Amino acid sequence: MSNIRHALNTKREDDFSAWYQEVISAADMAEDSGVRGCMVIKPWGYGIWERIQRLMDDRIKAAGVQNCYFPIFIPLANFEREAEHVEGFAKEMAVVTHHRLISDGKGGLMPDPEAKLEEPLVVRPTSETIIGDAMARWVQSWRDLPLLTNQWANVVRWEMRTRMFLRTSEFLWQEGHTAHENREQALEETHRALEMYRACAEEDMALPVIAGEKPENERFPGAVETWSIEAMMQDGKALQAGTSHYLGTNFAHAAGIKYQDREGTEQFCHTTSWGVSTRMIGGVIMTHGDDDGLRVPPRISPQQIVILPMLREKPEDEELLAYCEEVRASLAAQSACGEPIRVLLDKRPGKAAGKRWDWVRKGAPIIVEVGPRDMEGGKVAVLRRDRLWNSENGKPDFAFTPRDEFSSQAAAMLEEIQQGMFEQARERRDANITRGVGSLDEIAAFYDGSTKYPGWIEVQWSKPTGDALDKVVEKLKAHKLTFRNVPRDAEPADGTCIFTGEPAVERILVAKAY
Amino acid sequence: MSNIRHALNTKREDDFSAWYQEVISAADMAEDSGVRGCMVIKPWGYGIWERIQRLMDDRIKAAGVQNCYFPIFIPLANFEREAEHVEGFAKEMAVVTHHRLISDGKGGLMPDPEAKLEEPLVVRPTSETIIGDAMARWVQSWRDLPLLTNQWANVVRWEMRTRMFLRTSEFLWQEGHTAHENREQALEETHRALEMYRACAEEDMALPVIAGEKPENERFPGAVETWSIEAMMQDGKALQAGTSHYLGTNFAHAAGIKYQDREGTEQFCHTTSWGVSTRMIGGVIMTHGDDDGLRVPPRISPQQIVILPMLREKPEDEELLAYCEEVRASLAAQSACGEPIRVLLDKRPGKAAGKRWDWVRKGAPIIVEVGPRDMEGGKVAVLRRDRLWNSENGKPDFAFTPRDEFSSQAAAMLEEIQQGMFEQARERRDANITRGVGSLDEIAAFYDGSTKYPGWIEVQWSKPTGDALDKVVEKLKAHKLTFRNVPRDAEPADGTCIFTGEPAVERILVAKAY
Structure with missing residues (x-):
């Protein structure tokens, strides 16, 4: 039998980024579309997405969340009324300004100046504000709560640098949006979604992940708490593979999502949102691929x-x-x-x-x-x-x-392969989390390039906020490092913050990231 | 037990259009979103769509067609190079001209003049041209054919008058796109898709339909042949519930979809496209609803x-x-x-x-x-x-x-209910197709308002083309009538064309339509 070792030209250890692109091409998963920042997802790549969708959707439905569909276009006014949200989000977005094309008189076409929209429309980058409008119509009383909705949709974020599956201007995702009576119930839902993502990543995609809370500087704009699952790629970088946000009453105030409580008093709802996207597929490639190409975990493989x-x-x-x-x-x-x-x-x-x-x-x-x-x-x-x-x-x-x-x-x-792929990835991940690094200088030394794929560092910190946090973030940024999350299941802190010297209150992961 | 007869305020016989809107609201299927021409599809409506999707997707996959995903944005140039297509389509469309929002200095936002796109992008109204680009990359040899692709996606057509499910600016659909070696194989695929739509409409949605070819004036822009399935609503109007197009080599010429044939000669592919949309749900409502609300056929009911x-x-x-x-x-x-x-x-x-x-x-x-x-x-x-x-x-x-x-x-x-709903709709449909109408005047008299919901007329015609056809179409239009299709399974013609007086060559359906 034929014996061509290494079906790819590039090995992971030589050039991980080139290897990633080659796997996508060699496995015939996706390609550039010629339209700026958008890819074509080909049958094998889309088939994997369909499997992820099916398994995730089963979990979503089992939790009593109902699928809906909301408009792709969001009026400017929706972004304007939520200032913090605008600051964080309303920048690079696709803006629709005209509703008609006409001949430009030179054999080509152009937007018809007569058909300019009175109010431009934004192609949704995420749907909190438009779903908030619907929630405000749907919720009157505590009897209407919790309101648990989800949509499978395309969204657009105008990205300057794109990379297939990981960062594209248009991508596919699901976004869950829920409204609750109070903080406790909304936080419970935030954690239910996070746990669903962990289970789907680990059980279906064989991606070991660490679930935890994002630090303040990494929060979703408008969120009170942002939680994530983080997966380690074979080059040691982190991939944020899913997020779950507790939004407090911020979006409820902006959209007017109010209800009469059991005592007849009007209250603002506490809302959540949570999403995973086609980015997951990038995580599957960079976790399970080898020098012969992709390896798809059986549960999400279009053909087993x-x-x-x-x-x-x-x-x-x-x-x-x-x-x-x-x-x-x-x-x-x-x-x-x-x-x-x-x-x-x-x-x-x-x-x-x-x-x-x-x-x-x-x-x-x-x-x-x-x-x-x-x-x-x-x-x-x-x-x-x-x-x-x-x-x-x-x-x-x-x-x-x-x-x-x-x-x-x-x-x-097949079950053994599924389990084995997970175990292999988990062992590699665990072997590449370093603890006991005592200072920012030591962190810098750790990532000085002497180890090609150095992995993550878990440190103890005092959870600084505001300017104090910004200073630390800036220093990490100088080494292309970011805070990933505070692992939900980490050991309690028992030492000193390596950034501030104050008593540590928790442990946090530091890594290069996609 | 409670005995409230007629759960709705409006009866079908009093105001079919108001009844339709009331069913959608009473069954909690969808609502206006507040965004021009776009609706929110609520859980019960979306659940029906998920059922239709699942059953249709099974049929699509069983035919060896593979799902892909293509960009939502289409560059202007794609529309420009296919003149006939531009004429018919490139008019009312959402045009993206900017990729950034900035503060307008008055507390609001506006498109950033510095971030104007060099070439505006159109939000896809249909994807022949962008998928054509991909086909041109993917097809080199006869060995690559047939190329059978499908995508489930949202599309946008800027509609001036909208009606939920039936005509909205954004809607959800599937669009199949295939490339073949020759006319015969492409026509075979056109008919396979048409037959799949007939089976899905009749067996899954209990919608009796008539499959047939659209006359020249009703063809999809750029198509050589357009086939449709037509369903009769309870007000006697027709609903085009799905279309399947043989596109000849028109789109292949525009996009350069070429292959080397078995003799090594370069040939243009023959392509097809076919689609059904959330419009189907409007057809389900208007076929099966009664004065107590909606009735969902068991196979597509989210809960049975x-x-x-x-x-x-x-x-x-x-x-x-x-x-x-x-x-x-x-x-x-x-x-x-x-x-x-x-x-x-x-x-x-x-x-x-x-x-x-x-x-x-x-x-x-x-x-x-x-x-x-x-x-x-x-x-x-x-x-x-x-x-x-x-x-x-x-x-x-x-x-x-x-x-x-x-x-x-x-x-x-459940099976009996499914079958019974289909039979009931078919009997009503068959009872409301009138034959033997002998002239345009008789047609006009038939639709003069004396019968509230008069149904369809099947006439014999000589299949006029060009100006001769346009004249007939104009006359029908004066009575708000249109040609629906030439039924695939109709009796052969044996008389005279009621429009031209020439020998008839086939039978064609005339009706008011959605």
Whole structure:
């Protein structure tokens, strides 16, 4: 069998950024669209998104949150009335000013000056303000609360530097928006969403994450508390993979979301919002990809098992295809990770070995090759994407297995791959969080370039605010470092703040980040 | 039990348009957003859309079409290079001209004059041109064909007069786009999509439709052939519920979608596009609604059975809820129409009779009420939304049924409701297509207002083109009439064209339309 080691030109250790772009291209996930900052998500990339959507949506619905759809356009006035929000957000956005095109008299088109909008419309960068308007209409009494809504939508943030999946002008996401009677209930929802994201990241995407609260300087504009899940990429950088915000009554004041409480008194609602996006896919690539391409965790893989018949464009092919179809059907009739196994019989013309590398690059969890001799012996050749190479002979590590035996093992194998990918990522993550760094100078030394992918540092701090915090943030920024979050499950503080020298009150993560 | 006949203020026969708006509001499906021409789709309306999406997406995937996602923004140049397309489409569209907002110095915001785009971007009204660009990159050889793509997306067409679901500036849809080697294969795909739409409309939405070809004047701009499915609303008007276009090589020439054929010669691809939208939901309302509200066909109903316990806010409620939960679980464990039954135990506070009317207005197919006496007798009270009223006593027609008996009948009952709704709509549709009208004057007389909801007319015609067709279209327009389509399954022509007096070549439908 063919033995092309490393299906990619670039290795992670040589140039992680170039490797990332190459994986996206080699796995045929997405490409530049030619429209500024926007990408085309191709079937394999979109298929992964559909899986993430399906699994996340099940969790959202199970929590009693109802899906709605709100307008893509937001009037300027909505941004104007929430000053803090404007300051943080209302800058780089796509602005619609005209509603008609006409000929420019030179063979081209132009916006019709006669069709200028009285009030420009913004293409939503996020929907707090427009959903706030709806909540103000929908909520009158405490009986209407909690109000739990979510939408799956595209949003646009005009980005100057873009990178596929990680930062694009248009991206796809879900945004949950909820209204509650009081702080306690809103905080409970903030944490429910955060925990849902943790579970979805870890159980579905096999991405180990650290859930925690963002420091003041990293809060969503208008939020009272911002919580995040942070994942470590293989280059040691952090990826914020989802956020959940407790918004206090800030947006309720701006939009007039009020209710009569049980005593008949008018109160402002406490609201939350929470979102994850196609950025998650970037996290999957940078966590699970290797020097042969992508590896997709089985639960979110559009195809979990791909069967490749060794076709020879001869009459015998028919019998081989029938055999493969039997294998396919017997696998498709089974469940793994709680759903029917997704199995594809790839009948495209071309050599099996060539197609194999397509699927290795795409990261299908299990590849099954079947040649005439396998068929005669009632066998299949099974290749696991997570154990691609035989360490002794350096060849693809096929296991020649009786078809019935493979069929009875396949579900367990997929679950083992899922779990193994998570464990591998978690071990790497845990091995790359450094504790005990005692000063900002030591932090700077840690990231001086002598270690290529240095990972994260967890430090104790006194939780400075305002100017004091800004000063620390500036110093970190000089080393391209940021605060990630205060881990929810960290040990209590027991030392001194390395920034202020005051007694520490909690632990916080420091890292380079996407 | 409570006996409020007619849950709505407006009857269909009095004011169909006001009735339509009232159903949307009474069933809590959608509302105006306050943003020009855009609606908010609320959970019940969006839940129906999610069902339609799921069922349609299954059909799309089964046909080997792959979902992708393309940018929401389309550069002006894409519209400019396809002149015929510009003529027809590039008029009322949302145009993005700036990428930043700044303070206007008066406490408000404005587009930043420094951040004007060099080339304005159009918010996609449909995606032929941007997907054409991708196809040109993706197709090189006949081996890359057919290329079968679809996207689920929002699109914007700046509408002057809007009506919820039927015509809104922003709407949700799917758009399939495919490229083929030749005319035959592209036409085959055009008809596959049309047939998929017919099946989805009839089998999933219980909407009887007539599939046929649009006359020349109703073609999609840039199409060589446009096919549609047309549904008859209860006011006799037609609703175009889906379209499938054979685009010839028009868009391929504009975008440069070329391939090397089997002989090595460069050829232009033949492309198709096809779409259905949230408009379908308007069709469901106007086909199945009655004077008590909406009726949702079981296959697309977010909840198929709703259980209402008669709670009294007393300790006995607990036992009643446990009984209802058992009923719920036994139903949820079963399948109807090929999927697990979707059943909701509505535990909200409030009287069962009050909540009953909420669900009648929403159109849940089966409502089950359970009081303490029903529980004692091991029974449930079953109300079918399609047979709400007892014709003898004028009361809601509850069937008091042993719970096990109901449980064993529920799946069959849902299938019967689905089928019955389709049959009822088909009979009404068939009874309201008039044939044998012999002249334009007779058509005018038919629609003179003496019959409130006159339905459609099928006439024979000689298929005039160009100016001759325009003249006929103008005359029909004077009576607010349009050509719908030439039914695929109509009898062959055997008479004279009522417009031109020439020998007829086919039959065509004439109707008022949405």
